[in-house]
Amino acid sequence: MSLFAPDLLRAALVRAVVMLRPDILWKNPVMFVVEVGTVLSFVYTAYKVIAPGSTMATLGYLIALDVWLLLTVLFANFAEALAEARGKAQADALRKTRQESPAQRLRVSDTARVPAGTLAAWLREPRSFIDEVPSTRLKPGDLVIVEAGQVIPGDGEIVEGVASVDESAITGESAPVVRESGGDRSGVTGGTRVLSDAILVRVTAAPGESFLDRMIALVEGAARQRTPNEIALSLVLSAFTLIFLIVVVALWPMAAHAEEYMKGFVGATELKSLGTDVPTLVALLVCLIPTTIGALLAAIGIAGMDRALRANLIAKSGKAVEVAGDVDTLLLDKTGTITLGNRRATRFVPLGSLAATEVGLLAALSSAADETPEGKSIVELQRRTSTALAAVPPSGARFIAFTAQTRMSGVDLPDGRVIRKGASDAVIKYVKAQNGVIPPHTDEQVNSFASQGMTPLLIAEGNAIVGLVVLEDILKPGIKERFERLRKMGIRTVMVTGDNPLTAKSIAEQAGVDDYIAEATPEAKLAYIRKEQAGGRLVAMMGDGTNDAPALAQADLGVAMNSGTQAAKEAGNMVDLDSDPTKLIEVVEIGKQLLMTRGALTTFSIANDLAKYFAIVPALFAGTLPWLKAIDVMNLTSPTSAILSAVIFNAIIIPLLIPIALRGVTYRPVGADALLRRNLLIWGLGGVVIPFVGIKLIDMLLAVSGMA
Structure with a gap:
């Protein structure tokens, strides 16, 4: 303009x-x-x-x-x-993108608990339990089905399914993005269009309170x-x-x-x-x-x-933009910000009597219900390296989800076998609690991979560690020079990662950050921010998950991803519509x-x-x-x-x-x-x-x- x-x-x-x-x-x-x-x-x-x-x-x-x-x-x-x-x-241009669209709202009595397979059931029996209503009548908590070619009727979170979404009406970026349930990329914005597949969305914003409405109010003054x-x-x-x-x-x-x-x-x-x-x-x-x-x-x-x-940032107040100019410390997630993106599994390493293919099978079984990109890459690696053994959990298997506190996930099989996969210290602690034995040279193997900037995850069957799976990251081009620019501005950069200290140290040295938080938990992030603030510094951080919400709320400048969870977006005082983790550097500028x-x-x-x-x-x-x-x-x-x-x-x-x-x-x-x-x-x-x-x-x- x-x-x-x-x-x-x-x-x-x-x-x-x-x-x-x-x-x-x-x-x-x-x-x-x-x-x-x-x-x-x-x-x-x-x-x-x-x-x-x-x-x-x-x-x-x-x-x-x-x-x-x-x-x-x-x-x-x-x-x-x-x-x-x-x-x-700019507000007039945004208004043209806002339109009242029909919404396919599910008739469910308890919207807080979504029945498993709801989306698949609706697709098998169209119109069996939905009401078609205008998007302006949707309330927070309503569940809506959005299929390919349809406009997402309101801001919300995907509770089932995965789809390619065109967000150009909001971000101006023509390239479609993938949004899926689980993980930290489940958020969708009203006014965007589903290009493929179908998703089940829980509405999180009342009429007139969507991000598009807030953008219009903001740009109008x-x-x-x-x-x-x-x-x-x-x-x-x-x-x-x-x-x-x-x-x-x-x-x-x-x-x-x-x-x-x-x-x-x-x-x-x-x-x-x-x-x-x-x-x-x-x-x-x-x-x-x-x-x-x-x-x-x-x-x-x-x-x-x-x-x-114009940089696709919604600030909840002018203070957020101003504080960005006074920031002393930046907390940056390693994955997607410092490295190119999601870590990928590259090899299975046995630590006992099992072969590498058997370790891969156990790792894939423990990751079968893991919706994170890392978990999916483990299943893909096992399929590529072993055609004879298919990692299909039997009926009756109980999956254990990954949490920031346990830092492990796994599966309990009907035959009594218990498989766990996770960070080395968490799995070792778990095995010791089961009176198990740690194989010799486990620490040396873990430290060897970690010192090269890789992330080793240990695999345990019962009370025995049987092997590990290696995840690898690649630094983003030019990231070291960008951190040098921030250093010249007097800003300290801190890398936040769930990796063990050796891996974190290696990547921190390669990237040129000033400090790092290894094996980060929500409590560790919060404690670090409070320590910096106690020293008189202003702290900025970016996050997208529910576990980031406490730290986003505590930080002087909290930037949440639009693709992230509703909890993260509510906790932050700025939302990045592009969901670009590197945007934090532009925010400061x-x-x-x-x-x-x-x-x-x-x-x-x-x-x-x-x-x-x-x-x-x-x-x-x-x-x-x-x-x-x-x-x-x-x-x-x-x-x-x-x-x-x-x-x-x-x-x-x-x-x-x-x-x-x-x-x-x-x-x-x-x-x-x-x-x-x-x-x-x-x-x-x-x-x-x-x-x-x-x-x-x-x-x-x-x-x-x-x-x-």
């Missing part, structure tokens, strides 16, 4: 005029004071028009001041209105709240405005008294009315107070939210760009004011305080030209800075010291030099036109 598209400009101009209403503008104290001053200036000018003795030169000067004071307020409103217009245009830093800066700007307001108001009786006093001296130079007329005092106030950053502050915040949304833009324009605004002082103060008071001529370094044509030039520059600099406020200052991964030096050198020095040049050029143009 072009920044200055004609439709956006028209909408912003209309909105800028509407925002002149005091009940809207009072939320921006700096510009509200400018508006009140402008109204007083217009009243004073109107009085001078009808009062006798007013010259055309005086009236021309007063009217010009009034016009440029009004334009100052309009330009400030236009900056915020343009940012809002971009959001509304309805859900935007000012961030703590933005509020703090607004208070500082308001304090400056109040101080200068008191000073300027006090100047009126002082200037009037000085004029009367000087008239009593023979030969005294006749004083002009500068300092005793309202428009000039208002012009002085406008040039003294920080109008530039006051005009652009809201636009900067809105634009930061807009950049997050978006936050830092917001802070850099606000800091740069604040520095520029304050430096701007310094230059305007040298233009307007000597011109205003040189008549009563002749020594001020010594600091009249700009040597402007006349006092009225100096004041008018400063006001004109103060007005036109606002629209000139709008593109920077909306697009953001160019981001560079540098530390705080380097960033401060850059701000002072570029924006500070530039903020002093540019007004000197600009005001002098305007003064020269006024002189040429005869208005000086």
Whole structure:
């Protein structure tokens, strides 16, 4: 979307005029004071028009001041209105994707417990126990069937089935994604379309509360709240405005008294009315107070939210985007973030009397009901390496699901055999509890694979360890360079993995992270975050599973995957619609760009004011305080030209800075010291030099036109 598209400009101009209403503008104290001053200036000018003795030169000067004071307020409103217009245009585009679709809702009495095989039963007997209802009538907990070609009627979680889903309506990415029950990629978004197969979905969002609805409300500004830093800066700007307001108001009786006093001296130079007329005092106030950053502050915040949304990130508040720029520590999952994706089984290694094919059969039997990618890869490897033995659990087998606490899964067979598969320390502990014997060299084998960055899982039958299966990861290309960029920004990176310490250490060294959490449990993640926060650091983490929810809620910035569980999405304060684990790095960059833009324009605004002082103060008071001529370094044509030039520059600099406020200052991964030096050198020095040049050029143009 072009920044200055004609439709956006028209909408912003209309909105800028509407925002002149005091009940809207009072939320921006700096510009509200400018508006009140402008109204007083217009009243004073109107009085001078009808009062006798007013010259055309005086009236021309007063009217010009009034016009440029009004334009100052309009330009400030236009900056915020343009940012809002971009959001509304994006909201309109999202609305086109939202549609009321029919939903095939199951008639089940207890939606909290889904009967096994519900999906298959419905597919065998179509329409036997469903109601077709509009998607707007769905409630959280309802179960719906969605088949190929149909639109998913609401946000939810897949409870049965696997399907290819087109999420381009939400993410803009045309490539379909796979969503399946079990694991951490079970979440689906309303408005997306199923391309193949069928899924049974439990609705998790009420009508009007879906992610699409929240995105629309957010980009329209309805859900935007000012961030703590933005509020703090607004208070500082308001304090400056109040101080200068008191000073300027006090100047009126002082200037009037000085004029009367000087008239009593023979030969005294006749004083002009500068300092005793309202428009000039208002012009002085406008040039003294920080109008530039006051005009652009809201636009900067809105634009930061807009950049997050364009990156397919839903922030529950503006604070989340802002906190991203202050983060000190990043917790990153190894799988999918640091490595290419899901680990895959590559070999079966016997540790006792069994052959490798027999170890593979036991591993596959224990993984038959394992819906995780790792479990599926074990079954696939066994099928490829052993054609004679089929890993088909007999009827009556009881499967033991993997949990973050036990870190094991397995199966209890009807013939009494008990098979377990899991992390080495968990399986060893389990076997010892069964009074079993650990084969010699088990630790050496485990450590050997782990030291090479592989993940060995032990296989136990009964109370005996019979072998292990090796899972391997591959680092993402360029990941080490990305971590180096974060290090230059002063951010520590921490890898979170369920691997044993040796494997974790090996991969951490290869990837170049600063620290790692091995054999991570929900409690371990939570404890690490609390330890970092106790040290005064801000912590960000990304997660997608229910077991990530406590840590996501505890972290200062919790980014949940849209494909993840509802618990994770509720716990986090930001949701990544792309479900891209590497997005956390972009989140930090978006936050830092917001802070850099606000800091740069604040520095520029304050430096701007310094230059305007040298233009307007000597011109205003040189008549009563002749020594001020010594600091009249700009040597402007006349006092009225100096004041008018400063006001004109103060007005036109606002629209000139709008593109920077909306697009953001160019981001560079540098530390705080380097960033401060850059701000002072570029924006500070530039903020002093540019007004000197600009005001002098305007003064020269006024002189040429005869208005000086």
